[in-house]
Amino acid sequence: MSETNQGFKPSLGLLDATMIVAGSMIGSGIFIVSADITRNVGSAGWLIAVWLITGFMTLTAALSYGELSSMFPKAGGQYVYLKEAFNPLAGFLYGWSFFAVIQTATIAAVGVAFSKFTAYLIPGFSENNILFSVAGLKISAAQIVSIVLIIVLTFVNTRGIEGGKLIQRFFTSTKLIALFGLIILGFVLVKHSFWSENWQTGFNAMQQEKDAAGGFVKNGAFHSIGGAALVGAIAAAMVGSVFSSDAWNNVTFIAGEIKNPKRNIGLSLFLGTLIVTVIYVSANLMYINVLPLNEIANAENNRVALTAAHGIFGEYGTIVIAVLIMISTFGCNNGLILSGARVYNTMARDGLFFKKAANLNKNNVPEFALWIQCIVASLLCLSGKYGDLLDMISFVVVLFYALTIFGIFRLRKLRPDIDRPYKAFGYPLLPALYILMGLAFCILLIIYKPLYTWPGLIIVLIGIPVYYFAVANKKSAGNK
Numbered sequence: 001m002s003e004t005n006q007g008f009k010p011s012l013g014l015l016d017a018t019m020i021v022a023g024s025m026i027g028s029g030i031f032i033v034s035a036d037i038t039r040n041v042g043s044a045g046w047l048i049a050v051w052l053i054t055g056f057m058t059l060t061a062a063l064s065y066g067e068l069s070s071m072f073p074k075a076g077g078q079y080v081y082l083k084e085a086f087n088p089l090a091g092f093l094y095g096w097s098f099f100a101v102i103q104t105a106t107i108a109a110v111g112v113a114f115s116k117f118t119a120y121l122i123p124g125f126s127e128n129n130i131l132f133s134v135a136g137l138k139i140s141a142a143q144i145v146s147i148v149l150i151i152v153l154t155f156v157n158t159r160g161i162e163g164g165k166l167i168q169r170f171f172t173s174t175k176l177i178a179l180f181g182l183i184i185l186g187f188v189l190v191k192h193s194f195w196s197e198n199w200q201t202g203f204n205a206m207q208q209e210k211d212a213a214g215g216f217v218k219n220g221a222f223h224s225i226g227g228a229a230l231v232g233a234i235a236a237a238m239v240g241s242v243f244s245s246d247a248w249n250n251v252t253f254i255a256g257e258i259k260n261p262k263r264n265i266g267l268s269l270f271l272g273t274l275i276v277t278v279i280y281v282s283a284n285l286m287y288i289n290v291l292p293l294n295e296i297a298n299a300e301n302n303r304v305a306l307t308a309a310h311g312i313f314g315e316y317g318t319i320v321i322a323v324l325i326m327i328s329t330f331g332c333n334n335g336l337i338l339s340g341a342r343v344y345n346t347m348a349r350d351g352l353f354f355k356k357a358a359n360l361n362k363n364n365v366p367e368f369a370l371w372i373q374c375i376v377a378s379l380l381c382l383s384g385k386y387g388d389l390l391d392m393i394s395f396v397v398v399l400f401y402a403l404t405i406f407g408i409f410r411l412r413k414l415r416p417d418i419d420r421p422y423k424a425f426g427y428p429l430l431p432a433l434y435i436l437m438g439l440a441f442c443i444l445l446i447i448y449k450p451l452y453t454w455p456g457l458i459i460v461l462i463g464i465p466v467y468y469f470a471v472a473n474k475k476s477a478g479n480k
Helices: 014-025 034-041 045-071 078-085 088-119 141-158 161-188 197-198 225-243 259-290 293-297 304-349 368-385 386-391 393-414 431-449 452-480
Strands: 130-134 137-140 207-208 222-224
Touching: 014 161, 014 304, 034 045, 034 088, 034 207, 034 225, 034 293, 034 393, 045 078, 045 197, 045 259, 045 293, 045 393, 045 431, 078 088, 078 304, 078 393, 088 141, 088 304, 088 368, 088 393, 088 452, 137 141, 137 368, 141 304, 141 368, 161 259, 161 304, 197 259, 197 304, 225 393, 225 431, 259 293, 259 304, 293 304, 304 386, 304 452, 393 452
Parallel strands: none
Antiparallel strands: 130 137, 207 222
16 A cells, blocks of 8 residues: 555535535435434424424534635544634544544444345345354344445545545435435325325424333324423434434535635535435425324334335335435445545544554545544444444534534634635524524433433543543654
8 A cells, every 4th residue: 555645636626525515414314213203293393393403503503614614624624623723632522533433333324224225125135134143243234234335435435536526426416316306206196195184283292102211102192292391302303303414514524625625615515404404304394295193203113214105106115215225325425434534634644543544545545544434334333333322423413513613703712813715604693503502402412311412421531531642642752
């Protein structure tokens, strides 16, 4: 492996950057999480409201990040923003969480989602097909397929940015067209519309019955909720919608490879998040038209889109959705894999990650960083713990988003003379509103969903001793 310390080469235009934003956001979540949202809030109005609130927060954050990306148009994105706005420790804690949970666990989960739906076409790839056991862990065909997918996409991206760019363009444009087509056909072809029936629930919030352990009872009765219970239910429901809307900031990690980054990163953030928000809200309106709310809430294995597709296409619906999700998750993982490695590369150049990750190969990509990301994501696939880690991602991610956006206020005060080709839209109102909404979301999760929060906080805090160990190691190496 020939390595170099030369910098990244700008080769991605506005279209490519927008495809990375949209493609990294749309994975498997939109096809699944509406079931849990409906169990929490129980009405058509609140189902759509949860997606609109999430969309508003995502768009607000993306517009705010435009200012940061124009100030620091270089690889590393959020890691760099936190380091510049606060200190190296703040940046490292994000980078550490990104490597330990946020990016690698998401890559693992998206990879397993790909294999799960591939099993609809090839039953041998099912989770139930256990191939062998290692140290008490049962390894299924689905896990092996997901690892193969991650390895293949990692290899493609080690060959240069062009291959990853072409994959992202093709698969993102394909899934956008397919999703829009599915939404339209859900209104045109469905034999029986439940639109009027579902909207009779309006904004009368209801929650499905829970068992003694706090889990939802399958096909359990719904009961009305309000006040603090409703606020908590909305926060719990948003765990799924926030996860489905995450990864929009991945484009900031590859700033060093984007043409005219001061303009194109901010614009791609806005365009990509707007497109996805429209798709997500429209998809849920389609679900409301095709299925009764009870079926949305109790779809088998939460596969709402699969149940809806059956109502639209009949027996062929399973095949339609399986192919669509395979396309969606393939393109999503390509964007995650491509962009994530650039964060580790930037951290390594600061002496806070494996030294070899600082180097680029002959194709001007961080090959070592790509492969170490691949290894961790693959191990998470094998462990089967990626799902547990993903439960805490929404809390950790929103916490870091709120802190990063607060960094805009801090940088305006501490470094007013720095060049800002683009300024945060609606400043100071919209950025401040996002911070308040983000912190409220995190506090409500601490109260109502502690299992979603404390493990994530612990992982973040573990990064503190790791940081000081890395700093000491860096000083030791510098003295030699």
